[in-house]
Amino acid sequence: xxxxxxxxHILEEGPREGFQIEKGPISTARKIELIDALSHTGLTHIQxxxxxDPRRVPGMAxxxxxxxxxxxxxxxxxxxLWLNERGFERAIATGVLDIRGTIVVGxxxxxxxxxxxxxMAEQIxxxxxxxxxxxxxxxxxxxxxxxxxxxxxxxxDVAVSRVVSLVGEILxxxxxNEIKLEYVSLADxxxxxxxxxxxxxxxxxxxxxxxxxxxxxxHDTRGxxxxxxxxxxxxxxxxxxxxVAGLGGCPFAGHAGAAGNVCTEDLVFMCEEMGVDTGIDLxxxxxxxxxxxxxxxxxxxxxxxxxxxxxxxRAAAASGxx
Amino acid sequence: xxxxxxxxHILEEGPREGFQIEKGPISTARKIELIDALSHTGLTHIQxxxxxDPRRVPGMAxxxxxxxxxxxxxxxxxxxLWLNERGFERAIATGVLDIRGTIVVGxxxxxxxxxxxxxMAEQIxxxxxxxxxxxxxxxxxxxxxxxxxxxxxxxxDVAVSRVVSLVGEILxxxxxNEIKLEYVSLADxxxxxxxxxxxxxxxxxxxxxxxxxxxxxxHDTRGxxxxxxxxxxxxxxxxxxxxVAGLGGCPFAGHAGAAGNVCTEDLVFMCEEMGVDTGIDLxxxxxxxxxxxxxxxxxxxxxxxxxxxxxxxRAAAASGxx
Numbered sequence: 001x002x003x004x005x006x007x008x009h010i011l012e013e014g015p016r017e018g019f020q021i022e023k024g025p026i027s028t029a030r031k032i033e034l035i036d037a038l039s040h041t042g043l044t045h046i047q048x049x050x051x052x053d054p055r056r057v058p059g060m061a062x063x064x065x066x067x068x069x070x071x072x073x074x075x076x077x078x079x080x081l082w083l084n085e086r087g088f089e090r091a092i093a094t095g096v097l098d099i100r101g102t103i104v105v106g107x108x109x110x111x112x113x114x115x116x117x118x119x120m121a122e123q124i125x126x127x128x129x130x131x132x133x134x135x136x137x138x139x140x141x142x143x144x145x146x147x148x149x150x151x152x153x154x155x156x157d158v159a160v161s162r163v164v165s166l167v168g169e170i171l172x173x174x175x176x177n178e179i180k181l182e183y184v185s186l187a188d189x190x191x192x193x194x195x196x197x198x199x200x201x202x203x204x205x206x207x208x209x210x211x212x213x214x215x216x217x218x219h220d221t222r223g224x225x226x227x228x229x230x231x232x233x234x235x236x237x238x239x240x241x242x243x244v245a246g247l248g249g250c251p252f253a254g255h256a257g258a259a260g261n262v263c264t265e266d267l268v269f270m271c272e273e274m275g276v277d278t279g280i281d282l283x284x285x286x287x288x289x290x291x292x293x294x295x296x297x298x299x300x301x302x303x304x305x306x307x308x309x310x311x312x313x314r315a316a317a318a319s320g321x322x
Numbered sequence: 323x324x325x326x327x328x329x330x331h332i333l334e335e336g337p338r339e340g341f342q343i344e345k346g347p348i349s350t351a352r353k354i355e356l357i358d359a360l361s362h363t364g365l366t367h368i369q370x371x372x373x374x375d376p377r378r379v380p381g382m383a384x385x386x387x388x389x390x391x392x393x394x395x396x397x398x399x400x401x402x403l404w405l406n407e408r409g410f411e412r413a414i415a416t417g418v419l420d421i422r423g424t425i426v427v428g429x430x431x432x433x434x435x436x437x438x439x440x441x442m443a444e445q446i447x448x449x450x451x452x453x454x455x456x457x458x459x460x461x462x463x464x465x466x467x468x469x470x471x472x473x474x475x476x477x478x479d480v481a482v483s484r485v486v487s488l489v490g491e492i493l494x495x496x497x498x499n500e501i502k503l504e505y506v507s508l509a510d511x512x513x514x515x516x517x518x519x520x521x522x523x524x525x526x527x528x529x530x531x532x533x534x535x536x537x538x539x540x541h542d543t544r545g546x547x548x549x550x551x552x553x554x555x556x557x558x559x560x561x562x563x564x565x566v567a568g569l570g571g572c573p574f575a576g577h578a579g580a581a582g583n584v585c586t587e588d589l590v591f592m593c594e595e596m597g598v599d600t601g602i603d604l605x606x607x608x609x610x611x612x613x614x615x616x617x618x619x620x621x622x623x624x625x626x627x628x629x630x631x632x633x634x635x636r637a638a639a640a641s642g643x644x
Contacts, residue, residue: 004518110642151632157636195552220625222588222591222626222629223591223624226548230553270549273516273519274516307581308544310514314478317432317475320476
C-alpha cells in the first residue's frame with residue numbers, strides 16, 4: 001500500500017477566494033470575524049484578501065480595512081494576492097501581511113493569450129523582471145506556480161512534458177537569482193485534473209526534480225477535488241490550498257457552474273481519518289465553515305460541516321462498549 | 323502506477339434512493355419519465371423502486387404503478403428492493419422486474435440490534451432461511467452484501483477481520499446451496515470510509531478470497547464518495563452503485579446531513595477521463611441529472627452537471643488548433 005505523508009500543510013484561501021466572488025455585499029466586520037475565527041483552528045497560513053481593481057472586484061474594495069481589522073494570532077501567517085505592481089504596492093503598504101514573491105507561469109498558450117495577451121516567452125520574461133524587482137525591494141521569492149497545469153478550457157489537454165519544461169523555466173529563474181524555492185504549486189485552474197493525471201504530472205516532476213516539494217491548488221468544478229487531493233497524497237504531496245466550506249464557489253442557485261477550491265474541512269477530515277496530521281482542530285474548522293455559510297447567506301458546498309466528523313460518534317460508541 | 327480496470331459496471335440506484343427520501347409528492351409520471359430517460363444512457367442496470375410499507379415511505383406507495391409504467395429498454399435490467407416477505411411478493415407480482423436474491427449481513431452488532439433486534443448469529447441464520455426460500459421459488463441468488471462495512475455510527479470502527487469473516491459466512495451459505503455469487507457488495511452505509519480504509523478492506527478480502535469480485539456502495543455524507551470510488555478503482559474493483567445527480571440525499575436547506583450515493587455522472591466523468599470504460603453516454607446522463615433536479619424541485623449535489631463535461635471543450639480546442 002502506498003505510504004501517505006505523515007503531515008500536510010494547508011494554505012487556507014477561503015476568505016480571499018470567497019469574498020471576491022460573492023455577489024451580495026459582505027460587511028468588513030464579518031470578513032474579519034471569519035478570518036479571526038480561522039486564526040484559532042490550527043491553520044498556520046491564511047490568504048485573506050486580494051489587491052485588485054475595486055471597480056472589477058467590488059468585494060475586495062475593503063482589502064486594506066480587512067487587513068487592518070484582523071487580530072493576528074501568533075504562529076499564523078497572513079498573506080494577500082496581487083496581480084500587478086499597484087496591487088503589490090498596496091499589499092506592502094498594509095505593513096501587516098507577509099510579503100513573498102512567486103514565479104508564476106501558465107501552462108496554456110491560449111489561456112495566456114486570452115488573459116494577458118502574452119505568449120509563453122513573454123510571460124517567462126515578465127517573471128524574470130518581477131523577481132529582480134522583489135529582490136531590489138528586499139522581499140523573498142519563495143514559491144513557483146503553474147496555472148492550468150492539468151488542462152485548459154481554451155487549449156484542451158496540457159502535455160505532461162510542457163509542465164515539466166515550465167517548472168524547469170521557473171527553477172532556472174530561481175537559480176539565476178540564487179533563490180531556493182520552498183515549493184512549486186500546480187494549479188488545476190479550470191478543473192481538468194483527474195486522480196490519474198495528478199499522478200502522471202506529479203510523478204513526472206518528481207522524476208525530473210527529485211528535491212522539489214510540490215503543492216496542489218485544486219478546483220472542484222467537476223467534483224473530483226478531494227479525489228485529486230487523495231491522488232496527491234499517494235504521490236507524497238504534502239501541501240494543499242483549500243477553502244473553508246468550499247468558499248469561492250457555490251454550484252447552486254445563482255452560482256451555476258462556479259466552483260471554488262477543495263473544501264478545507266473535508267480535506268482535513270480525510271487526512272486526519274487516514275492518519276495524516278494536519279495540525280488543525282476539525283471541530284473548530286467546522287464551526288468556521290458554518291460561520292462562513294452564515295456570512296454569505298447561502299449554502300456552500302462543504303460536506304463534513306453537514307455530515308459531521310466521526311470523533312464524537314467514535315467516542316460515544318467506545319463508551320457504550322465499556 | 324496502479325493499473326485501473328479497463329471497464330466498470332455501474333448500478334444506477336437514483337430512482338429508488340431518490341424518490342423514497344424526497345419530501346414533496348412526485349407524480350408517478352415524472353418518476354417514469356426519469357427512469358425512461360436513464361434507460362437510454364447506456365446504463366444496463368437500474369434499481370427503480372423499493373417495496374416497503376407505504377405508511378412509512380409514502381414516496382414508494384406507487385411502486386407497482388411505476389414498474390408498470392416504464393418502457394423497458396433492450397439490454398437494461400430493472401430491479402427493485404425489498405426488505406421482507408411482503409415486499410418480495412410484491413416485487414415478484416410485477417412480472418417485470420428481474421428477481422434475484424442477495425445474502426445480506428451487517429458488519430455492526432449495534433446496528434443490527436437497533437435496526438432489526440437481531441444479533442449477528444440470528445441475522446446469518448435468517449439469511450440461510452431466505453436463501454432456501456429463493457431456491458424453492460426458483461429465483462437465483464447472485465450476490466452478497468455487507469452493510470456498514472467501513473464503520474458504524476453506533477458501534478464505531480469495524481475491524482477489517484470482521485468484514486473478512488462475514489464475507490466468509492456469506493460464501494459459506496452460498497457454498498452450502500451450490501451457489502456461485504457474481505459478487506459481494508461492500509456498503510459504506512454511514513459514510514465512515516476513507517480511500518485508505520477502502521484499500522485496506524478490499525485488499526484483505528482480495529487476499530482471503532482472490533476469485534471473488536467486489537462491488538462498492540458509497541454514501542457521500544462526508545464528501546469522500548468519489549475519492550473512495552477512486553481508491554476502489556486502484557484496487558481493481560469494477561462494480562459501483564451510484565445515483566444520478568446524487569439523488570437520495572441533498573446536503574442543503576431542508577435536507578441537513580442527509581446524503582445519497584456517489585453521483586453517477588461524476589463517477590462516469592472520472593472513469594471516462596481516466597480511460598476506464600463505463601459504456602455510458604456522459605452527455606445523455608448529464609441531461610438525466612438535470613431532469614432529476616427539475617423533478618425534485620431543488621438543487622442536487624452533482625458537480626459535473628453544473629461544471630460540464632470536457633469533451634466539447636476538448637473538441638473546440640482541437641479544432642481551434644487546426
